[in-house]
Amino acid sequence: MQYLVSVIDERTNSGTPDEMRAIGDFNDRLRAGGHWVFAAGLAAPSTATVIDGRGEQPVFTDGPFIESKEHMAGFWIIDAPDLDVALELMAEGSRACNRRVEVRPILVV
Amino acid sequence: MSPIDARDAITRAHHEEWARVVASLAKRFGDLDIAEDAASEAFVIAVERWPADGVPPNPGAWLTTTANRKAIDRIRREHKRDDKHREALMLRDDDPPEPLGAIDDDRLRLIFICCHPALALEARVALTLRMVGGLTVTEIARGFLVPESTMAQRITRAKGKVAAARIPYRVPSAHDLPERVAGVLAVLFLIFNEGYLATGADTDPVRADLTAEAIRLTRLIRTLLPDDGEVAGLLALMLLTEARRPARVSPGGELVPLGEQDRRAWDHALIEEGHVLVRERLDSGVAPGRFQLLAAINAVHTDARDARDTDWSQVVALYDQLERLDPSPIVALNRAIAVAELAGPDAGLTIIDRLADALNGYHALHATRAELLRRLDRRTESRAAYDRAIALAGNTAETAYLARRRDELG
Numbered sequence: 001m002q003y004l005v006s007v008i009d010e011r012t013n014s015g016t017p018d019e020m021r022a023i024g025d026f027n028d029r030l031r032a033g034g035h036w037v038f039a040a041g042l043a044a045p046s047t048a049t050v051i052d053g054r055g056e057q058p059v060f061t062d063g064p065f066i067e068s069k070e071h072m073a074g075f076w077i078i079d080a081p082d083l084d085v086a087l088e089l090m091a092e093g094s095r096a097c098n099r100r101v102e103v104r105p106i107l108v109v
Numbered sequence: 110m111s112p113i114d115a116r117d118a119i120t121r122a123h124h125e126e127w128a129r130v131v132a133s134l135a136k137r138f139g140d141l142d143i144a145e146d147a148a149s150e151a152f153v154i155a156v157e158r159w160p161a162d163g164v165p166p167n168p169g170a171w172l173t174t175t176a177n178r179k180a181i182d183r184i185r186r187e188h189k190r191d192d193k194h195r196e197a198l199m200l201r202d203d204d205p206p207e208p209l210g211a212i213d214d215d216r217l218r219l220i221f222i223c224c225h226p227a228l229a230l231e232a233r234v235a236l237t238l239r240m241v242g243g244l245t246v247t248e249i250a251r252g253f254l255v256p257e258s259t260m261a262q263r264i265t266r267a268k269g270k271v272a273a274a275r276i277p278y279r280v281p282s283a284h285d286l287p288e289r290v291a292g293v294l295a296v297l298f299l300i301f302n303e304g305y306l307a308t309g310a311d312t313d314p315v316r317a318d319l320t321a322e323a324i325r326l327t328r329l330i331r332t333l334l335p336d337d338g339e340v341a342g343l344l345a346l347m348l349l350t351e352a353r354r355p356a357r358v359s360p361g362g363e364l365v366p367l368g369e370q371d372r373r374a375w376d377h378a379l380i381e382e383g384h385v386l387v388r389e390r391l392d393s394g395v396a397p398g399r400f401q402l403l404a405a406i407n408a409v410h411t412d413a414r415d416a417r418d419t420d421w422s423q424v425v426a427l428y429d430q431l432e433r434l435d436p437s438p439i440v441a442l443n444r445a446i447a448v449a450e451l452a453g454p455d456a457g458l459t460i461i462d463r464l465a466d467a468l469n470g471y472h473a474l475h476a477t478r479a480e481l482l483r484r485l486d487r488r489t490e491s492r493a494a495y496d497r498a499i500a501l502a503g504n505t506a507e508t509a510y511l512a513r514r515r516d517e518l519g
Contacts, residue, residue: 001275082277083227088285105274 002037002079002106003086007099009073012044019098026096030078035089041074073099077106115160118168123152126169127243128329130176132215135222136278141240141268143180151176216241217333218280220326224293225276232267233296239264242300242322252303252319293330294343294400297323301347305354306504314358314506320351338390342401345386349407352379363513364506368416380411402431421451438467446477454481472501476511488518 134144250260304319428444449457479494495515
C-alpha cells in the first residue's frame, strides 16, 4: 500500500543545512526498510500553471489552483503495509524535515 | 419456548455477544461494514427463529456462524467477478473455536480500531458505541444531540477511513500501547460522562444506558490489561461515580449536590468494588495517573458516612497532586471547591477569580462562585452568578437546582 506524504510549509525551499541532512538520513532509513518509493521538493506555488483541457482549446492559467498561506512544499511517496506503520515512519519524517506532514493513502486500482 | 423467554435471550445475547460477533467478523473479513451488517442480520434472523426453534445452546456461536454465512453471501453478491483475495478469505475458516475463558483479543482489537488516533475524537466515540457497544445509530445520535443523518454520516465516514487508509486490525504493539490505551480510556470516560450528566433540553438528565455501557467496556479492557494502573483507575472512578447515581436526581427532577445526597441510597456494592481497586493501586506503590487520582478523590468522598465527615484535607492533597499532572483550569476549579470546604469560601473565591478568564463560558465556574458568594452573604453578586450558570448549563436537572437556589436568595 502506498501513501502520499505532503510536506506543509509557508515557504519554499526553506530547509536549513541541518534539516536537509536530517532528511537525507531519514531517506536512507526509508530505503533500508524498503519503504522508499519517491520524494521531491516542489518549486513555489507561484510557478504553477493550471491547465483546463476539457474544452476545444486548452486554457492555461497562471498560478496555483488553490491559494493558501500554507502549501505543499514537497512530498514523499512511501510504501507501508498499513496506516500504523505509515504514521510511525512519518512521525520520524516530520521530525527530520521539521515541518508538519499530511499522510494520505493512494487509491488501489 | 415462550416468545418472552426468546426475547430475553436475544436481548441478553445482544448485550453479551454483539461485540464478540462483530469483532470476529471484522478480523476474518477485514471490513467493519461487512462485519456490522452481517451481525445485524444474524440478530434479525435470531428474532425470527429463536421463538419458534428455541434458543440455541451456545447463542454466541450460533450468531457468529449465522453472521459469517451472511457475510459470505454479501461478498459473493458484491464480488462476483475477480476478487480472488476475498474468495480466498471466504473459503478459509482457519480460526479454531476459542477456548472458554481465554483472553478475547478480537474485542480488544475492535476497541483499538474504533479508537484509532487517526480518527477524530467524536468519530471514535460514535464508532466505539456502534461497533463495540452495539448501540443503534438513532440511540447514538440522540445521546449526542445531533441529527441521525449526521451521526450516520460520521460513522460511515469513519468506517470508510479505516478501510481506505488501511488502519490495521490489531492491538497496537507494546511500545505504543500506553499511548493508545490513553486514547481508548479518554473515549470511554467521555461516553460515561455524557451518560452521567447528559446535555440537552429533551434528554433524560442521567442516561444509565451510556454509563452502563462505558463501565462494561472498561471492565472488558481491565480483563485484558489487568496490570494497567490507569485502566483500574478509570474503572474505579466510574464505579464510585455510578454508585451515587440513585441519589443524584430528586424525585422532582432536580440535581442533588454531593453534600446533600441521601448516602443510604448509594450503591454500596459498587462503592466496595471501587475502594478495592483504589486500595490495590495504592498498594502497588506506582505513581498514580489522572484517573487513579480522580478515583482516589471519589474514594475519599464515598468513605464518609456523612458529608460533614469528609476528609477535605485529603481531597485537597489529592487535587494538589492532580494539578501537577494536569494543570488545567477545570482541575483548578475542582480544587478550589475543596479548598473552600477546608479553608473557607474566601479562600475558594480567590482561586476562582483567577480562573474567571479561562472558564468564563463554563457553567460550573459560575455555579461554584454563586454558592461561595451565598455563603459570604454577598447576595446580589451571588444571584448574578446563578443567572450566568443557568444560562450556560445544559443539563435539565442541574438547571432546575440552580434556579431554586437562586430564587431562595429572595
